Amino acid sequence: MSNVDQTTKMDPASGPDARAEVGGPILLFFLVGFALSLIVGWVIFPKLLYSHKKQPVDYNHQLHMEMDEIEDCSSCHYFREDGSFSGAPKLAQCIDCHDEILSDTENELVFYEQYVQKEREIPWLIYSKQPPCVYFSHVAHVKMGKMDCVTCHGHIGESTSLPVYQQNRISLYSRDIWGHNIAGIATNTWDRMKMDDCARCHVREGVRQGSVQTLKGGCFVCHH
Numbered sequence: 473m474s475n476v477d478q479t480t481k482m483d484p485a486s487g488p489d490a491r492a493e494v495g496g497p498i499l500l501f502f503l504v505g506f507a508l509s510l511i512v513g514w515v516i517f518p519k520l521l522y523s524h525k526k527q528p529v530d531y532n533h534q535l536h537m538e539m540d541e542i543e544d545c546s547s548c549h550y551f552r553e554d555g556s557f558s559g560a561p562k563l564a565q566c567i568d569c570h571d572e573i574l575s576d577t578e579n580e581l582v583f584y585e586q587y588v589q590k591e592r593e594i595p596w597l598i599y600s601k602q603p604p605c606v607y608f609s610h611v612a613h614v615k616m617g618k619m620d621c622v623t624c625h626g627h628i629g630e631s632t633s634l635p636v637y638q639q640n641r642i643s644l645y646s647r648d649i650w651g652h653n654i655a656g657i658a659t660n661t662w663d664r665m666k667m668d669d670c671a672r673c674h675v676r677e678g679v680r681q682g683s684v685q686t687l688k689g690g691c692f693v694c695h696h
């Protein structure tokens with residue numbers, strides 16, 4: 473009996489050693505769990521949260537911008553006399569050239585057969601679409617604020633293809649409003665168009681805040 477006692481006492485390493493053996497699998501268990509939660513959080517969750525939609529017709533900005541008849545962006549996205557912005561182009565702006573088939577792409581065939589021939593407007597999906605409670609004015613920013621389209625929209629105007637439209641299944645917002653980075657990191661001015669992004673620039677630029685002076689400015693600058 474005393475012999476056994478002595479061996480246990482004489483082997484001071486046995487305690488910690490045994491714990492280290494149990495500790496290995498536990499550490500591994502935590503690392504695997506941690507890795508799994510990262511995958512769920514960064515890969516699977518965003519896939520579930522956003523539905524992906526293709527535009528009804530793809531549109532190649534670069535191809536059209538190279539044509540002599542098209543001078544600049546305002547050939548399609550222009551300001552009306554009353555200062556309102558035309559936004560996404562109407563079919564009538566395409567028909568001048570597209571009253572016949574001009575290329576051999578499958579994409580143009582869809583465009584021609586489904587929309588031109590049937591005289592149906594293309595239901596474009598709007599990446600920057602704000603919820604109805606938000607008031608936004610292009611004249612204030614582009615004409616008075618002298619801002620470039622790129623500041624808010626990025627480089628769509630130079631692209632050869634329209635991006636996939638992603639819609640948040642819960643808020644129904646376009647993904648471009650809250651941004652593509654799940655951690656909420658924005659490196660470019662066009663990565664996001666959330667309330668805080670609008671407000672931050674307004675504070676920086678000293679935009680008239682209405683009668684209420686708060687960090688976000690008077691709510692009624694952007695909400696009517």
Ligand code: HEC
Pocket residue numbers: 531533536537542544545546547548549560561596597598599600601621622625628629630634
């Ligand atoms: C010949 C017509 C045409 C011209 C010229 C044109 N665009 Fe477009 N643009 C389109 C069409 C069609 C769409 C697809 C509709 C949409 O996604 O809103 C579009 C979409 C866009 C969008 C996406 C808006 C959103 O939130 O959905 C931006 C931004 C844009 N154009 C910027 C530009 C810029 C900048 C230029 C000039 C460099 C330009 N466009 C020139 C036809 C044109």
Ligand code: HEC
Pocket residue numbers: 529530531532535536539541542548561562565566567568569570574575576577579580583
């Ligand atoms: C100034 C004339 C002109 C206008 C305006 C114009 N297009 Fe085009 N478009 C062309 C020409 C020319 C081609 C063929 C170019 C080629 O294949 O080299 C073309 C090609 C296309 C194609 C097929 C090419 C591809 O990449 O899929 C689509 C789709 C298209 N246009 C859509 C539109 C839409 C939508 C509008 C209106 C918002 C529009 N175009 C306005 C001249 C025009």
Ligand code: HEC
Pocket residue numbers: 545549558559560561598600601602603606607608610613614619620621622623624625665
């Ligand atoms: C200060 C940021 C800002 C700038 C600068 C800006 N836009 Fe926009 N744009 C927006 C926002 C926000 C919306 C969505 C508005 C809404 O949903 O009421 C929008 C919407 C659009 C749309 C879609 C409109 C629709 O619903 O049919 C087009 C096309 C567009 N912008 C093109 C342009 C072009 C071209 C320029 C440069 C001449 C430009 N924008 C400059 C922020 C901006």
Ligand code: HEC
Pocket residue numbers: 602606607608609612613616617623624665666669670671673674677679680693694
């Ligand atoms: C990059 C800077 C910037 C961003 C981003 C921006 N704004 Fe602005 N905004 C301005 C400036 C500058 C003005 C004032 C232009 C002027 O009148 O000279 C303005 C003016 C306005 C006005 C008109 C205010 C008035 O008194 O008439 C509204 C409405 C507005 N912005 C809404 C928005 C919304 C909504 C967003 C986000 C979707 C937004 N803005 C994003 C800079 C910005």
Ligand code: HEC
Pocket residue numbers: 602603605606649665666667668670671674686688689690691692693694695
């Ligand atoms: C500079 C422009 C701006 C100002 C000022 C502003 N908002 Fe917003 N607000 C937005 C935009 C853009 C959105 C939509 C994008 C988002 O959810 O961030 C929004 C969204 C909201 C929503 C969510 C609505 C929905 O349908 O999801 C609420 C609530 C709201 N704002 C309240 C306020 C209040 C209260 C104030 C005043 C303290 C205020 N806002 C000031 C631009 C503004």
